[in-house]
Amino acid sequence: MLRKRTAGQDGGERAQPDRRKATCEAPAAVNKQQEKRSCWSTVVLLGKILLLVIFVPPFLNYASLQRERQELGPKGAQLIDVGLGQKISLICKGHGQPVVILDAPTGMSSDVWYHVQESISQATKVCAYDRVGLGFSWRVMENQTTGMEKVWRSSTTGRMVDDLHRLVKAAEIATPFILVGSELGALNGRFYSHIHDAQVLDLVLISPIPEDVFEEEKWQQYWYTHLVPTLQMMQLSAAAGVSRLLLILGLLQPTLRGDDVTEAVVQRQKYLLSNPAHQSSAVDEHFFLNESASQVRDISKFKPLSSSTSVTVIVGDSFDEELPAHLNQVFAELQRKALERAYPQAHRIHIQGADRRMIYKKPSSVSKHLLELVSKRQTKQQRQ
Structure with missing residues (x-):
């Protein structure tokens, strides 16, 4: 069923x-x-x-x-309190007079004078210093200072000259002295010599920046669209710790190196490349170089240089051999006109095969002329 x-x-x-x-x-x-x-x-x-x-x-x-x-602080360096909460690293070598003061190129520490300072110290006392914010000098925060920052913007020649003047007093450096400056250091030297002419026997300008170079469009474009952004990347790299890694891997090299450079100097250079505070100040000095140049132009018109101060200008074949030829030509022409206008009696010295790096790439050539200047002054002092 x-x-x-x-x-x-x-x-x-x-x-x-x-x-x-x-x-x-x-x-x-x-x-x-x-x-x-x-x-x-x-x-x-x-x-x-x-x-x-x-x-x-x-x-x-x-x-x-x-x-x-x-x-890594330089052996024998002093940290001098110059007021306004700032301290400047000063290193002096040798003995005698006149004292030679060395002011570094834009954004660089006093180490770039290493070879030159060693040579000059055999004949007289020679002092190199780190501008505020660079190297081992202390840079105070803007809201912590009072006084000259109301007149001169930070990281411009006016403030740097004020710092140097207070440094000379605080460190009791014998005056009058020989003042040597390269690039921005040359602008500082010019400003200082015009304001404090009684303190300067001889002014030596190495690869000096012409006051009106930033009025040239091609130069301004190179400076502010290429160079300054590159330096800002270096600052960011240092802050991120990348620069230290690149140094360890050998992909980034210090400015001063070689068999004739001590290990202490090499390590200091690596420290500064990894230091975002130093890199920040280097960026600021480059960024405000236009303003520094304007300050020097104004002070030159307001107060001409004393006839008792001699001027020596040392230049190479170009401002920077790594720059395109047309930019070097623009710079050279503006530099020539500016120097003829400001210091027609200046003694001009040309160093073959050199550019703005001559103070550490061809230091013996620079030292040779500085030693001749020191010798002339010492001979004159002995006769008196």
Whole structure:
């Protein structure tokens, strides 16, 4: 006898394919969850690595800088309090008079005078210093100072000259002295000599910046669209700890190096390349160089240089051999006109095969002329 199929039996048979379907779908759902977990784990791992890359190098760099500042300071250097909460690193070598004061190029520390200072110290006392914010000098925050910042913007020649004048007083440097400046240091030397002419016997300008160079569009474009952004990247690299890594890998090299440079100087250069505070001041000096040049132009008109101060100008074949020829030509022509206008009686010296780096790439050539100047002054003093 045939039995009648019940609804429950029909449902059971229909449920079997559904169970088989659910059984097949279950592993797929599990796999998707595992894939999600795996993707999320990868994201978390990448985030951790990114955090390590962002935060660990700057932290390690900062810790290293604190230790190196104590260990790498120039031997024999003094940290002179010049007021306004600022302290300037001054290193003097040798004995005798007249004293020679060396003012470094734009954005550079006193170490660039290493070879020149060693040579000159054999004949007389020679002092090099780090401008405020550079090297081992202390740069005070803007809201902590009072006085000359109301007159001269920070990182311009006016402020630097005011700092140097207070340094000369605080360090009791014998006057009158021979003042030697390169690039921005030359602008500072000019400003100082016009204001404090009784303190300067001889003014030596190395690769001097002409006051009106930034009125030339091509030069201004190079300076503010290429050079300054490059220096800003160096500052960012130092702050991120990348510069230290590049130095370790040998992909970044200090300015002064070679067999004739001591290990202490090399390590100081590496410290400064890794120091965002030093790099920040270097950026500021380049950024405000236009204003510094304007200040020198104004002071030259207001107070001409005393006839008792001699001027010597030392130049190379070009301002910078790495620049395009047309920019060097523009610079050379403006420099020639500016010097003829301001110091028509200046003694001009040309160093073959040199550019603005001559003070550390051809130091013997620079030292030779400075030693001749020192010798003339010493001979004159002896006769008197």
